[in-house]
Amino acid sequence: xxxxxxxTILASTVLAFASPVFAQTVFVSTQLRPIEEATVxxxxxxxxxxxxxxxxxxxxxxxxxxxxEAQAGKHTVSLVGALHGELSPLADKGQLEPLDELAKKxxxxxxxxxxxxxxxxxxxxxxxxxWMQATYVMAAKKEALQYLxxxxxxxxxxxxxxxxxxxxxxxxTGQPQIGxxxxxxxxxxxxxxxxxYPSFTGGVVRTFKNADAAAGWEKLKALWAYVTPNSTxxxxxxxxxxxGEVMVAWDHVARLKNAISAAPDDYxxxxxxxxxxxxxxxxxxxxxxxxxxxxxxxxxxxVIETLTTEKTQLLTASKVGFFPTLNxxxxxxxxxxxxxxxxxxTKTQGSKDAVISLLPVGLGDxxxxxNKVYMDAFQRIVLQNEPVADVLAKQGATMAxxxxxxxxxxxxxxxxxxxxxxxx
Amino acid sequence: xxxxxxxxxxxxxxxxxxxSSRRWLLWSGIAALCAWVLVPIxxxxxGALGGRQGVYIWPKTGLPTGISLEPFILFLKxxxxxxxxxxxxxxxxxxxxxxxxxxxxxxxxxxxxxxxGKDSYRLLVLLTRAFPLAILALxxxxxxxxxxxxxxxxxxxxxxxxxxxxFAALVTQGIFLGVPKELEEAAWVFGCTRVQAxxxxxxxxxxxxxVATAVFAFVISWNEVFAASVLTVRNRTLTAYLLTVLSESxxxxxxxxxxxxxxxxxxxxxxxxxxLFAIWGISSK
Numbered sequence: 091x092x093x094x095x096x097x098t099i100l101a102s103t104v105l106a107f108a109s110p111v112f113a114q115t116v117f118v119s120t121q122l123r124p125i126e127e128a129t130v131x132x133x134x135x136x137x138x139x140x141x142x143x144x145x146x147x148x149x150x151x152x153x154x155x156x157x158x159e160a161q162a163g164k165h166t167v168s169l170v171g172a173l174h175g176e177l178s179p180l181a182d183k184g185q186l187e188p189l190d191e192l193a194k195k196x197x198x199x200x201x202x203x204x205x206x207x208x209x210x211x212x213x214x215x216x217x218x219x220x221w222m223q224a225t226y227v228m229a230a231k232k233e234a235l236q237y238l239x240x241x242x243x244x245x246x247x248x249x250x251x252x253x254x255x256x257x258x259x260x261x262x263t264g265q266p267q268i269g270x271x272x273x274x275x276x277x278x279x280x281x282x283x284x285x286x287y288p289s290f291t292g293g294v295v296r297t298f299k300n301a302d303a304a305a306g307w308e309k310l311k312a313l314w315a316y317v318t319p320n321s322t323x324x325x326x327x328x329x330x331x332x333x334g335e336v337m338v339a340w341d342h343v344a345r346l347k348n349a350i351s352a353a354p355d356d357y358x359x360x361x362x363x364x365x366x367x368x369x370x371x372x373x374x375x376x377x378x379x380x381x382x383x384x385x386x387x388x389x390x391x392x393v394i395e396t397l398t399t400e401k402t403q404l405l406t407a408s409k410v411g412f413f414p415t416l417n418x419x420x421x422x423x424x425x426x427x428x429x430x431x432x433x434x435x436t437k438t439q440g441s442k443d444a445v446i447s448l449l450p451v452g453l454g455d456x457x458x459x460x461n462k463v464y465m466d467a468f469q470r471i472v473l474q475n476e477p478v479a480d481v482l483a484k485q486g487a488t489m490a491x492x493x494x495x496x497x498x499x500x501x502x503x504x505x506x507x508x509x510x511x512x513x514x
Numbered sequence: 515x516x517x518x519x520x521x522x523x524x525x526x527x528x529x530x531x532x533x534s535s536r537r538w539l540l541w542s543g544i545a546a547l548c549a550w551v552l553v554p555i556x557x558x559x560x561g562a563l564g565g566r567q568g569v570y571i572w573p574k575t576g577l578p579t580g581i582s583l584e585p586f587i588l589f590l591k592x593x594x595x596x597x598x599x600x601x602x603x604x605x606x607x608x609x610x611x612x613x614x615x616x617x618x619x620x621x622x623x624x625x626x627x628x629x630x631g632k633d634s635y636r637l638l639v640l641l642t643r644a645f646p647l648a649i650l651a652l653x654x655x656x657x658x659x660x661x662x663x664x665x666x667x668x669x670x671x672x673x674x675x676x677x678x679x680x681f682a683a684l685v686t687q688g689i690f691l692g693v694p695k696e697l698e699e700a701a702w703v704f705g706c707t708r709v710q711a712x713x714x715x716x717x718x719x720x721x722x723x724x725v726a727t728a729v730f731a732f733v734i735s736w737n738e739v740f741a742a743s744v745l746t747v748r749n750r751t752l753t754a755y756l757l758t759v760l761s762e763s764x765x766x767x768x769x770x771x772x773x774x775x776x777x778x779x780x781x782x783x784x785x786x787x788x789x790l791f792a793i794w795g796i797s798s799k
Contacts, residue, residue, distance in 0.1 A: 158655035
């Protein structure tokens with residue numbers, strides 16, 4: 091027995107060393123990580139892009155790796171795909187190759203200049219190429235519609251109506267039926283930055299602790315009475331929706347897609363509710379960038395070109411639920427679930443009271459702390475029931491310090507500022 | 515040994531029903547223990563094989579409905595799975611070998627010799643676990659790149675050895691303490707050198723414990739994600755390559771991944787079961 095064990099260990103060690111030689115473009119991505127999505131990228135999206143090694147990575151490891159490769163000066167990664175907020179610290183440290191020529195080509199090929207400009211990250215040169223975009227919507231099981239208050243248009247929902255709807259559902263089923271992704275890997279912080287604050291206060295940073303914000307938090311507490319307490323465990327709302335734990339949920343389109351594509355006839359998808367200041371929403375943008383010193387710039391450029399062709403962008407939309415950055419019409423024969431999601435996105439963007447909340451700019455590597463300010467306020471006010479005014483004053487001070495440290499100017503919907511964005 | 519003789523004498527002296535109820539108790543106990551281990555594995559298998567919607571069916575039927583091997587096939591078809599599986603085994607192999615080779619002598623020294631600073635040494639060994647890897651990750655990666663260990667299995671194996679060594683040293687210390695010093699001294703008296711005495715007398719007695727240490731080291735390496743994924747790009751271990759993304763995948767993939775994760779551990783533990791039983795004082799002969 092001893093020999094078998096030691097032989098197995100020896101054999102496996104030897105086998106591991108006899109690994110094949112790689113001569114491929116290494117593409118590290120923090121997006122499209124789940125196994126099915128990664129398989130789509132490897133087999134479909136990158137089919138015409140030459141030999142590409144698509145490696146997925148979680149954001150913390152991604153940040154460490156990029157920093158380490160830059161410090162050591164020896165690069166293995168030729169191309170990175172990441173969110174706007176994950177690329178911005180790299181750009182701040184000057185670790186990204188300028189991509190102006192590619193940007194010019196894409197502008198001629200139908201990518202809106204406004205989208206391309208986001209890829210400059212406030213710098214004079216193009217830092218990344220916008221790859222795909224998404225946003226957040228709400229989804230509900232069709233059986234929940236019977237509890238919708240009379241005369242309410244689901245596509246123009248307000249917070250008061252959502253609360254009443256939640257109350258009706260709870261009264262009828264005996265269970266809270268609304269869910270939010272407030273778990274450890276959920277995107278709840280984005281709800282506050284892109285939806286809650288813009289809707290209630292018309293701002294994100296400036297208005298962090300004003301009277302409108304306090305009123306908004308009171309409203310959220312009222313809503314939370316009809317939100318399932320399991321929400322603090324949910325990372326992706328598609329599972330609780332599919333398993334019937336909740337009937338109504340808010341989340342990122344790509345995190346709702348599996349449930350909705352599997353049973354498109356069971357769901358309605360609609361914009362997030364509006365508050366007194368309008369209907370806040372936040373676009374999500376993922377970009378492709380080439381790190382300085384990349385071993386295979388030509389290969390990386392080819393991958394970017396492939397991923398930004400109209401064909402690949404439409405394929406991306408139908409397979410993984412991220413929408414094109416090119417200005418193209420989605421085909422009518424799109425996956426039914428993706429079509430539902432796309433419809434809700436269009437309705438959100440087109441609604442009269444829409445308040446667009448842009449991605450944070452200039453926070454550099456402070457993005458995580460920025461999220462934490464909102465999540466801490468949420469934990470203390472809503473989950474631990476601490477007095478709203480005290481918490482907002484304390485968290486507001488943290489926020490002000492964060493903004494001064496990062497020297498980040500205000501971004502929409504906050505009014506422009508000279509210097510760091512103030513908390514008023 | 516004594517269960518049968520005891521029950522035999524009892525059958526003789528007490529009513530037969532008592533013996534049969536004892537037997538009934540024994541077997542129901544065995545059944546309960548087996549169920550304790552097997553039912554969760556069965557449920558995981560059910561989830562893995564039930565397909566995308568099978569996971570959500572309620573109430574559960576307890577029987578497989580619409581068997582689908584799709585998640586497994588996707589796993590096995592994913593590019594580089596086989597290579598990363600081998601990488602995992604390689605890193606675990608290095609970890610097991612190095613942590614025994616370095617940890618066991620350290621444990622022996624701690625058990626047999628009195629030297630100055632022994633206590634602080636023992637504490638220092640544990641200190642390597644006091645720093646979270648996430649903080650060390652950046653300097654570590656930078657120096658690994660400079661040393662040429664970046665993106666190699668040896669590098670991952672070395673880091674996993676660092677993580678496993680404190681356990682190896684402290685666990686083997688306990689094991690060597692359990693081997694009576696008199697036996698070793700007797701071997702010296704009969705003409706063994708210190709080294710011979712160690713290999714002929716101490717090592718065989720300590721073997722079960724050393725194998726248990728190996729199991730620990732193996733599991734530590736097999737499950738470690740952060741270092742394995744930061745320090746490699748193309749030569750990922752299976753855990754870093756595939757299984758970290760499981761938590762973001764649909765339910766039936768999680769179950770399928772869980773089932774595939776259970777298998778190597780079960781096989782490894784099955785292979786070394788004799789030594790494990792020996793530490794628990796059960797003879798399997």
